Amino acid sequence: MASNIASIASVSQTTEQEGKGSLTPLAHGTSLRIEGVSKTFESNGRQVEALRPVDLKIASGEFVCFLGPSGCGKSTLLSIIAGLESASSGTVFANDRAVSGPGTDRILLFQEAALFPWLDVQKNVEFGLRQAGIPARKRAEIAHKFIELVHLKGFERSYSHQLSGGMRQRAAIARALAIDPEVLLMDEPFGALDAFTRDRLHSELESIWSSTQKTILFVTHNVREAVALGDRVVVFAPRPGRIVRDFRIDLPRPRSLEDHNLVDKAAEILEVLRSETEASEQEEHNGTRN
Numbered sequence: 001m002a003s004n005i006a007s008i009a010s011v012s013q014t015t016e017q018e019g020k021g022s023l024t025p026l027a028h029g030t031s032l033r034i035e036g037v038s039k040t041f042e043s044n045g046r047q048v049e050a051l052r053p054v055d056l057k058i059a060s061g062e063f064v065c066f067l068g069p070s071g072c073g074k075s076t077l078l079s080i081i082a083g084l085e086s087a088s089s090g091t092v093f094a095n096d097r098a099v100s101g102p103g104t105d106r107i108l109l110f111q112e113a114a115l116f117p118w119l120d121v122q123k124n125v126e127f128g129l130r131q132a133g134i135p136a137r138k139r140a141e142i143a144h145k146f147i148e149l150v151h152l153k154g155f156e157r158s159y160s161h162q163l164s165g166g167m168r169q170r171a172a173i174a175r176a177l178a179i180d181p182e183v184l185l186m187d188e189p190f191g192a193l194d195a196f197t198r199d200r201l202h203s204e205l206e207s208i209w210s211s212t213q214k215t216i217l218f219v220t221h222n223v224r225e226a227v228a229l230g231d232r233v234v235v236f237a238p239r240p241g242r243i244v245r246d247f248r249i250d251l252p253r254p255r256s257l258e259d260h261n262l263v264d265k266a267a268e269i270l271e272v273l274r275s276e277t278e279a280s281e282q283e284e285h286n287g288t289r290n
């Protein structure tokens with residue numbers, strides 16, 4: 001499990017946000033600082049600049065979406081925060097401690113829920129607790145709580161192949177939450193799901209976030225998904241990957257994808273994304289990009 005466990009941080013919420021609705025958790029200080037983090041890969045003797053230096057602060061309990069087209073370094077940054085990939089420069093601090101590898105304070109979840117196929121849901125959710133030496137009765141109690149939270153009660157004895165994609169993601173979320181990380185790192189977790197299931201999971205994730213007060217970093221290509229979920233939407237542009245804007249989303253929660261304010265905000269962000277991507281392509285074409 002250690003390799004599945006990555007590390008992360010948290011957010012800052014303003015007092016203004018605290019008053020916005022019962023779904024918004026309270027902030028309690030900065031938990032993640034990303035200072036000058038960049039990444040260049042060596043590939044077939046070629047240097048690939050995946051990410052230009054990034055500076056970002058995320059407060060405890062904040063929900064931050066990383067948005068951008070394919071290849072702009074979102075997953076690379078998430079992996080560096082998780083401690084699974086090393087940065088070429090700069091440092092990630094989780095609760096003021098420099099990240100040097102994976103940790104149970106930062107858990108990374110992927111598009112395909114990586115459940116252990118030989119274990120049922122209950123045993124999957126208990127897995128990290130067993131590794132941590134938690135006694136059986138306590139493990140069962142904790143797993144029960146999180147299985148209920150993700151609405152999988154009744155499926156404790158089901159195996160991965162007996163679950164739908166959405167249920168597998170719920171089980172993976174329960175397994176991550178069971179070990180009580182401070183931060184959840186979610187890399188396009190709903191990307192493979194149909195629109196209906198994805199909508200349901202948006203509202204479920206919002207309420208899980210609200211009740212657990214975790215910091216969440218959520219990678220997506222989908223502008224409306226980012227605006228529906230995030231306190232902030234951090235926009236990346238490609239070639240080379242870099243952050244171009246950091247939008248604060250002040251819309252009240254719970255949010256509806258049909259809400260016209262949400263649709264307007266998504267259109268504004270999409271326009272930024274479009275013009276940045278076009279500018280990158282133009283500069284690349286002209287050979288002016290360093």
Ligand SMILES: Nc1ncnc2c1ncn2[C@@H]1O[C@H](COP(=O)(O)OP(=O)(O)OP(=O)(O)O)[C@@H](O)[C@H]1O
Nearest residue numbers: 041042043048050069070071072073074075076077
């Ligand atoms: N291990 C690697 N070796 C070489 N190049 C890599 C490696 N991992 C990523 N890259 C390159 O780094 C750049 C950023 O990739 P990354 O996966 O972080 O982007 P992304 O924004 O998450 O894309 P996607 O949304 O498609 O997952 C891409 O050009 C990619 O080809």
